[in-house]
Amino acid sequence: MMISLLMAGLMLSGAFAWYRESKKEDSARGIVLLALIAAAIVFIFHIMNSEHDFSNLIIITQHAWIDIFNIEYALALDNLSIMLLLLTFLLALVALLISWREIRHRKGFYYFNLMATITGIIGVFTAVDMFLFFFFWEVMLLPMTALIAIWGHENRHFAAIKFFIFTQVSSLLMLVALISMAYLHQQQTGRLSFFYPDWLALTLPATTGYYLMLGFFIAFAVKLPSFPVHSWLPDAHTQAPTAGSVLLAGVLLKTGAYGLIRFVITLFPQASIEFSPIAAMLGLVSILYGAKMAFAQTDFKRLVAYSSISHMGFVMLALFSFNHNAYNGAVITLLAHGLSSAALFALAGMIYARVHSRDLADMGGFWRSAPLMGGFTLAFVAAAFGLPSLANFIGEFLSLVGSYQRFPVITIFAALGIIGSAVYGMMLFQSAFQGPVKNTFIDLSIREIIISSSLLTALLVIGLYPNLVLQFSFKGVM
């Protein structure tokens, strides 16, 4: 029940903020900030005081919704979704703080959209009725498209439409797979069902299972994104407002990985194992292709966007290795990438606010005037290329150690991604902060220091003491 209330509360506070903004300038952001902090605190308290340990999926709400089709309003939580929800809350706060001064027009509607996206994401991470899941999947998509289309950069309409079409086409496949599953359930038990635990009990015929798995897989692979269907991401990231990029990279991509874990691998274990060499190859190609593309970019945000593709390749490879270490590695990578890429996008936004350019050719020697910003950028770039002691290293290391067991050759090639990330990471850092001084500007403000240091602290804590996360068992796969 609590999660539903939270979602309703966030949605309403977004609407209320929109309304208040029309009455009084700059009142929306305060309302939204309070609502988010309150929601995060309530959520954490609720989890702490819960009698469950959430090592298995615990159904927390279940009501009939659309009776004719046996569609229910059902939410559940387990350690994986709790972890991702915590990441969502943190990044939502970061996104909000970033928007604090950046957004200058239609503020009320902006914050409403932000809250709607966050609500949708929370729904996606908790829904266990598949129709409800699909509903939230769309809820999160629409306001995000609006964020890109209205508050984005110069080429925003194109990027928004591209983003929308890619996601929409792929979720159509998921919808087909979803309805087929429901009918399959009816065939076997005589009752239509969209309820996830019901589906777990199904025994699937091999071929049908394989095709249904593919339907889900493609939808989530687009969202992840994986190699051949990644190309919406660079445009969407580059054109989105900073907060949009933070949410996109930090959380939205994770819904793809979450879907892979929760639905593809868990519902279709046999088909997934059959499919795993292809998926691992796709992961490998994403890693190398993403790294190579990142190296070729001259746009700060586009570079970080391609690096995300590379990092998500590690997740894909790890998930389809069916190994305990690799699975833990994938979960850590999800969190770590959420934090580090969000941080890099945030920094891109901070630089953009100062020099009004994302082009690396316009940058250089920033260290002189903004050493603090340089230090943070270096730290986040170091996180991205997997410097040990920061969270991403743990993720990559565990992923590769695990996947080596099943795919030694692919893993060896995937390890080349470690070199690739160093190449583009150093290029990014050096062309912005080193070299001849091209611009001077003021260093980070207090608000920006709070954003950067909280993200860095989270990365350091997970990097040095990953048991904080790993102590929970994530029984998605095993």
Added chain:
Amino acid sequence: MLLTLLPFYPLVSFLLLISLKKRLSWSQASVLSVGSMLICAVSSFILFFSLASSEQSVITSHLWQWFSLTAEALPPTSLMAASTVNFAFYLDELSAVMICVVSGVGFLIHLFAAIYMRDDENFNRFMAYMNLFIVAMLILVLADNLVLLYLGWEGVGLCSFLLIGFWYQEKANVLAARKAFIITRIGDTSMAIGLFLLFNSLGSLNIQEIGSLATQQWTIEGEQAYWACLLLLGGAVGKSAQLPLQTWLPDAMAGPTPVSALIHAATMVTAGVYLIARMNALFVLSPEVMTYVAWVGASTLLLAGFAALAQSDIKRILAYSTMSQIGYMMLALGAGAWSAGVFHLMTHAFFKALLFLTAGVIIYALHHQQNIFKMGGLLKKIPFESGLFIIGLICLMAIPGTSGFFSKEAIIGQLWSSPTAGTSLWWCAIFGALLTSIYSCRLFFIAFLGSGCSEVQSGKSLKHSFDNHSDVSQHTLLRSSLVVLALLSLVGGFFTLDFTGVFSTADNGNMSNQVSLAEPLWLHTVAIATPFVGIAFSWFYFKNYRITNDKVNPPEPSSLNAITRFCQSGLGFDWLYSTLIVNPFVFIAQLNRRDIVDQTLMTSAWYVTLWRDVLSFSQNGLLRWYAAAFAFGLVMFIGAWLL
């Protein structure tokens, strides 16, 4: 307790320096950073002696569990289901020597740097990086498992990157930093793959456990041992600037001189040597890779020797010399002369730090002139610094009595009869020693003898250049750190290092094999005589550098012959790599900057737009168009029906 805290002193200093930034004055910052290093050095010595005197041969310290790995699909004999990777330190004779070198030499260089760099506007940042480097280096040395070692390994790489690019506004420094980082990263990746292999076949990443498990489970000359050792060797050659990943080191001289002394001579570049010595139990299982190690060392030391002969930049000469001395260490490791290799590591740290720091003083005195052809006659003008430099050089040449002599002799002496090295490598080492003495003499004759050039300041004004803004005591501190290093270089050979606990199995394994090859009697005589032959040769060959009274004209690049130019470029490896790897990669990346996959997908969008245009054109609302289309369609329809 002492052990646990060791890396934390410089860490605290680093954090304070970074967070307080320019709020600290020069003296506060230097007391903080140098003081933390002093504590570190003293603790290291206490640890070293307590280890030597106590019964137990190992001190361990467990901080916290980092993460744990589940070992799956292991042979059922192995009982370990979960293997933990800890933040834990492991101190034995080997790591004890290493921490003494790192923190001892580190302390002296910090002291030097605090005065040498005091006028730099980013002094605090510099000292912070130096402290961070020491933290990472200590972790690397003390790590009890390979993942923690990898943490230190990457950490020193990052600090090296930061310090090479310390003067970040120069494009050349930035590129040198990037090159160093990426090339070492290639080695690191090989090492990481080695870790994956080790864990998946042994189920542990703890160094001691790997050693014992591998000895139990793997056969000598087995496939697994071969690959594991080869991959670790890949990491070592990257960090230690050995063939084929050596090209970054000469460019790394772009950093401030104390950095070159600390990171690129005394400590970080020897990390590869340390890694192989640390994993000796693994390497003895693969004699084939041991031979590779020896050959890597031998070819690097020859290559670097030739390259050093042709350089004109004093720091680049020293860089190539470092490379070749590390080649000796590698050669020793490959021959199974573990103790000798580590011994040379220690003595080299002393005399090469001395050489670099003295070179730094000289460069400073000559207004940042690094070209040796623009120096000359320095012996008369700055006798004190020249004297120190001579001490460094004779150690480098391994003149009997100096520390370099003892350690190099120890290496060369074991090569001939080693099963994994042999006579040809012995000759390489001798020839390398000859090259060493020739390039050292060349450097000495050109820069210190002959007549100087006009821009050289006299010794007095050198003093003034330090005394201008500081009191004499600082100058004394600077000099005292140099003198201590010089003393260490001279007497360092008399330190006896006892590695029986670490290398016992390894050394014995070699002893049992070495029966057949009898050593000829002239072996040691040749080895001792070689540096003198080199000196005698140079005495005549570089005669005009030595005695000419006119200013020596630096050779024009065009006047050099092809071989000299080839040597000067480090035997063409930079050219080779940029043609074979870097340029094609950049070319392909640039070619596909627009993302071919995206463009393919976007053609579908183009088709949709095309059809939209065609169809919307047909819906133009003009009656005559519709009528014409109708008539045309009717004609077509009737025509089709009729035919």
